[in-house]
Amino acid sequence: MTALGKVADGLRTFAADVAQGFFEITHNSFALVGLACVFCVLTLTARPDLRQAGETRLMSWLQSRQEAMVGMPVQLEAIDRATATDLKDLPKQQAAVAYWLSKKYRVAAEPVGALVAEAYDIGERSHLDPMLILAVMAVESGFNPFAQSPVGAQGLMQVMTGVHKDKYEHFGGKLAAFDPVSNLRVGTKVLQECISRAGGLQAGLKFYVGAGISGEDGGYADKVMAEYSRLKLVATGRAVPLPAAAPVIRTIAPLAVEPAPVAPSEEKIAFVSVS
Structure with missing residues (x-):
């Protein structure tokens, strides 16, 4: 075998060793990651309080990041509180x-x-x-x-x-x-x-x-x-004109109970609640 052939053979051997080592390291790393994931899942299943705390911290972090991006507080559920319909x-x-x-x-x-x-x-x-x-x-x-x-x-x-x-x-x-x-x-x-x-x-x-x-x-x-x-x-589908409207602001103060007889000198109008 010539010197050039020996060098080429050595390079092939080196490359094969490197690839094998990389495969072993990667395989072991994925195995470790898998074991870690299984351990975390088992831990969170056994400790729901830890899971809830983690979810809360994660959501808080994500919300703070989003608020920093848009420049104002964000509440995606606000639409559920709105009194409106199409x-x-x-x-x-x-x-x-x-x-x-x-x-x-x-x-x-x-x-x-x-x-x-x-x-x-x-x-x-x-x-x-x-x-x-x-x-x-x-x-x-x-x-x-x-x-x-x-x-x-x-x-x-x-x-x-x-x-x-x-x-x-x-x-x-x-x-x-x-x-x-x-x-x-x-x-x-x-x-x-x-x-x-x-x-x-x-x-x-x-x-x-x-x-x-x-x-x-x-x-x-x-x-x-x-x-x-x-x-x-x-x-009923009739066309009705739109006159100007002004709401009546109540000025009569009702009472919560059946009113007692009112003396003539007392000018008082009472609302009788039926609740």
């Missing part, structure tokens, strides 16, 4: 009502659409016309979920939170008055009770606004009934 997802009748209300009261159609859908749902369960519920909401707050009157009526349906705080306990507390859906549900319950107690719709509306005793509601019941009539026409 009008395309609503039945034709509900979409028409939501569109008309959004134009009249100059509010976004998507949140109004969600409220219309909720009014239909809660109206069916409470045996109240959803158009009546929406009419009360329109006159009371003009669809402002953060509205508050001087006497403490709050939210879309201007429920007296202090009077009906027991009803808000089912929604986590009195601050739920500013959650549109919670306020709608509580307000509908109060409206249902007022109509039942008064024995009729017109009288029930007077109870709702706090004029059940005096009967002087400042035209509130007439305003609600007028809006109720318009909404019923809209729901």
